[in-house]
Amino acid sequence: MLNINNLHVQLEEEDKQILKGVNLTVEPGKVHAIMGPNGSGKSTLSYVLSGKGGYEVTEGSATLDGQDLLEQEAEERAAAGLFLAFQYPVEIPGVGNMTFLRTAVNAQRKARGEDELSAAEFLKEVRAQAKSLKIDAEMLKRPVNVGFSGGEKKRNEILQMAMLQPKMCILDETDSGLDVDAMKLVAEGVNALRSENRGFLVITHYQRLLDHIKPDVVHIMANGRIVKTGGPELALEVENNGYADILAEVE
């Protein structure tokens, strides 16, 4: 589904190489985790895939179901089924969470040539999804992420994911800033969305999230490359021994 081939990326503003040849394939129905020390390029990978500005791809490719992602605008990638759950969800003052969600859902439907959801249909859907994520009606009315707690912000990301029904979900450090209970709630939300047609790329610094979202494949990223790939046991190895051993091993 998601194919990343020899991806090289540098910053637009300065001559600094961040990704130095990433190769990765995520199959439908699979959950891949990327772990790695700070500064290894994990978040950059998620930003480049979802179309954030400020990066320059110097080599390599990334496709979703055969479509070249890197040529598309961010919104085209979204309509094609790519979703990024942000590490730091952005606040948009004055814009109701519900308005934001509805605008997003309908923008994607329009881009795909589908009919827009009516207010009633949308409302029914969003209420059902919010309930399962324990998001109360008050939070839907508040401005997007403004004054949300860390847990609320991340649950809001998962709510957006649930409403947009993407094919390929990237979760960027979704566990950061969450206590155990909040993390469980978010993980449950993600697990509920697991299906045989949907791929996940879970970026995390710590193993603990992977106790709740069980990965099929674990990659270790360091210095702009994937240096080791293995099963769930690889995450435990990191947990027990830290990254130092693995990094020493590959160098």
Added chain:
Amino acid sequence: MVALDQTQVKDGVDQETVDAVREVGGEYKYGWETEIEMEYAPKGVSPDIVRLISEKNEEPEWMTEWRLQAYERWLQKEEPTWAMVNYPKIDFQDIYYYARPKSMDVKPKSLEEVDPKLLATYEKLGIPLREQMILAGVEGAEKAPAEGRKVAVDAVFDSVSIGTTFKDELKAAGVIFCSISEAIKDHPELVKKYLGTVVPVTDNYYATLNSAVFSDGSFVYVPPGVRCPMELSTYFRINAENTGQFERTLIIADKGSYVSYLEGCTAPARDTAQLHAAVVEIIVEEDAEVKYSTVQNWYPGDEDGKGGIYNFVTKRADCRGDRSKVMWTQVETGSAVTWKYPSCILRGEESQGEFYSIAIANNMQQADTGTKMVHLGKNTKSRIVSKGISAGKAQNTYRGLVSMHKKAKDARNYTQCDSLLIGDKCGAHTVPYIEVKNNSARVEHEATTSKVDEDQLFYCRSRGMDEEEAVALVVNGFCKDVLQALPMEFAMEAQQLVAISLEGSVG
């Protein structure tokens, strides 16, 4: 005390942004022109022209005298230069001061008699057909059944009012709503009592000029205890070339009455700039309330700053009675240069003034706008919420005065001024003046300047919205406090206007 704060942000803009902003110039929707036979007074201003305008309006002698005195005072005044706006010197003798469609010479009695071009103009501007019939000055059209919400309209086309709708229904409620020229003829006692009492003839250069040469405008009188049964509105259209529009509006809300009034304005796209110098006076008596909303969409000029309307306007409300209340709401998206400070004189005890403003300046537009809250009475309250948005190479200034006089015991003001910048070639300026002459008064001022955040736009786009949708969403969020203050029917329109005015501009 005078505080001054200026902010200009210059970072992180790419060519794409610059190009996108450039495209916005062509988005003005009302830039077309009605080709219609017009009747003009000779160019320039002189006592003869003042007399001629007065004569065209069939005014009584006292009015002519009033105008001539204003003209004499105007000759002694100098153009103000303190605003943060630049424009070529205006040649006041190279302007037509009076222009009216020839077909309005004799008031049309039926639809057939109205110049079809005039009818088409209103249709194109989006004024509903039935209102359009009345607008075009057809007598009797009021009797046709109205559908949906009622908004009475006074339509001013260049120098004359074409017609006012729902007059009879309003009259039944005791409300007088007509053009100011009619009011001078039919209600001289009211006009004499109130005209020039809020904005004195000598108030400022443009107001004085307006007092001499105003040709038309709207007049509203709401009698004691009456809640006006519908929204009132005036639609100003400048059509003729090289013509100034000098309109005069007078609104009187008598004791315990309520009225909500809206004005809209558009003009054709032309290479030469045109002058619009209006005066609006509002009198609010005891326990009365007036809501005045403006959606100003004059032609802003092209992307190089060619053409556009110079909008030099004096608007002021006098809260004379105790517990009287006035609320100004403005959405300013048009005009090449805007110079406008809708103000409140809070004379009555416990009177309240509110000012909500969205000012958008794109391309080469310049806006210097704000308000004055003059607290004279005890326990008076005022609230200012200003949202300035600058894009392109535009300059947007908030200029506001809050003045707490000696007797304004326990008066309170709250001011919030937020500026949003799109791109790195525009500027936002906040110039608050605060004068406090008694210790019990409380004044709060908050100001912020921010850029349309790349992260916000990316967040929206990563969810599937295109660039324009994302900008519109973020900017509308920024303006929300003010949009909420508009009458509901117009809030939607304003929201769209905000989006259109910024189409393609990304920071």
